[in-house]
Ligand SMILES: Nc1ncnc2c1ncn2[C@@H]1O[C@H](COP(=O)(O)OP(=O)(O)O)[C@@H](O)[C@H]1O
């Protein structure tokens with residue numbers, strides 16, 4: 374029957390997470406693209422409208438000059454001329470001399486040269502933006518064109534703003550989303566921390582009572598003449614010691630663990646001899662070290678837990694037979710490297726990033742928490758690093774742990 378707590382059911386969300394990221398990214402791109410496209414349509418329409426407005430302005434100007442004898446017309450055209458109170462325009466004659474201008478910021482206190490300089494600069498910008506609109510002056514009698522001038526113009530301030538608007542808007546949204554994302558990640562990490570610490574403390578606490586009771590029973594059995602000297606006592610003693618070690622691990626991870634300068638060659642050798650007695654004799658385990666005393670800053674029960682987890686995975690990967698090598702190297706800048714290599718089935722490239730995710734497992738009876746725990750212990754509690762150094766399908770895998778050594782106090 375299916376176990377309701379099978380990891381695949383419990384941690385399914387992690388498998389969908391990367392898909393979700395793509396969907397969010399896709400939707401954001403569609404929204405941004407849509408927003409930019411729609412504004413672009415608006416800008417194009419407004420540009421056409423401004424062009425028409427300038428054309429009308431030009432017509433009105435022509436009319437005013439050509440028909441200036443008729444006073445009533447003058448009022449109407451003047452009305453149209455003043456309608457343009459947002460689009461900057463400059464009227465230039467055939468020789469390129471600037472005549473009338475509108476909606477260009479010019480202060481009355483400026484000197485003539487400054488005014489001319491500003492107008493010429495504006496004119497250059499306008500020439501780059503749009504073709505001018507002709508204003509033809511006609512003789513009212515013969516209807517003959519005797520002069521042509523040109524109206525140059527550029528986008529109104531409103532239109533200019535609108536062109537930049539989507540980019541500003543999207544940048545603001547992006548910044549906001551980024552901050553929200555950071556805040557969300559931070560609170561998620563804080564929540565995970567509380568769950569880890571709480572679960573660990575609770576487990577240690579719950580184990581405490583039956584263990585004390587077991588110890589008392591063991592003492593009682595030792596005095597019983599039937600059990601005295603039997604190996605039941607020694608086996609029970611071993612199991613109780615193991616239970617106490619588990620409790621110690623859980624209580625260490627549930628509090629701020631104290632790191633001490635330890636000889637990790639010795640610590641690793643101890644863990645390996647413990648494991649050796651528990652795995653198939655066809656698995657050959659070896660520890661190599663540069664020298665016999667390499668110290669690192671560690672918490673022993675937690676570090677042993679990491680070594681156990683990584684070694685157990687290595688043994689699992691071999692399918693009962695193979696070689697496991699641990700190499701301890703004293704590195705430069707106060708680092709210590711522990712490389713754990715196996716010649717097992719390896720990790721496919723596509724899975725390399727996932728092995729440390731909680732719930733990632735390829736085993737029927739796996740929980741996918743061993744490496745998550747190892748990473749947490751090494752990175753959060755030891756300020757070190759743990760990663761897959763190399764892995765090749767059917768050749769084997771090497772995990773690397775990087776620890777820190779204490780720098781000696783500088784001597785004066
Ligand atoms: N040495 C290794 N060789 C091959 N695969 C490994 C090795 N170590 C870890 N893995 C892969 O990483 C997965 C996660 O490991 P772990 O977090 O310890 O969970 P579990 O052991 O419960 O599956 C394993 O199921 C396995 O697929």
Ligand SMILES: [Mg+2]
Nearest residue numbers: 682686743744
């Ligand atoms: Mg494991």
